[in-house]
Amino acid sequence: MNQRLNMLRQLLAAIVVVAAIVGFSSCEKYSWMPEKINPTDSVHFQAEIQPIFSANCSSCHGAIKAPDLRDGHSYKALTEGGYVNLPGETSELYTKMIGTDHSPRSSDVDKQKVLIWINQGAHNN
Ligand code: HEC
Known part of the structure; x- marks a missing residue:
């Protein structure tokens, strides 16, 4: 019984880790960084x-x-x-x-x- 519970816990932990990785990488994919301009460079x-x-x-x-x-x-x-x-x-x-x-x-x-x-x-x- 205990062993099953442990396995379940490990499985849950693994799912959380995978979800976090997928979450972060998809976040990376869709996050958008505006191109920055150096305001001290002269604009002509x-x-x-x-x-x-x-x-x-x-x-x-x-x-x-x-x-x-x-x-x-x-x-x-x-x-x-x-x-x-x-x-x-x-x-x-x-x-x-x-x-x-x-x-x-x-x-x-x-x-x-x-x-x-x-x-x-x-x-x-
Ligand atoms: C598809 C046509 C169109 C395009 C393209 C367009 N405009 Fe306009 N613009 C208008 C119209 C119509 C008005 C008047 C109505 C209003 O104030 O929105 C206007 C108003 C303005 C005004 C205010 C004018 C006043 O005296 O009140 C400015 C400033 C302006 N536009 C700048 C721009 C700039 C800069 C761009 C390009 C990034 C641009 N417009 C692209 C149609 C356009």
């Missing part, structure tokens, strides 16, 4: 920000729909249109990008880049 408008707009925004935001995010127009439209200000978290460009309707239109990394670019002074660099 032409090389890093404009491509985000050209790929994701300027199909809608052109000559008619403000802000005009086409290459060559976007910097003026954003700065003169009052879409960027400090702190970047409060600027309309950023709040729009993280808002529910616009959020799917850019990746988290792109949003981070835009925020860092604004907080670095929104330079036309």
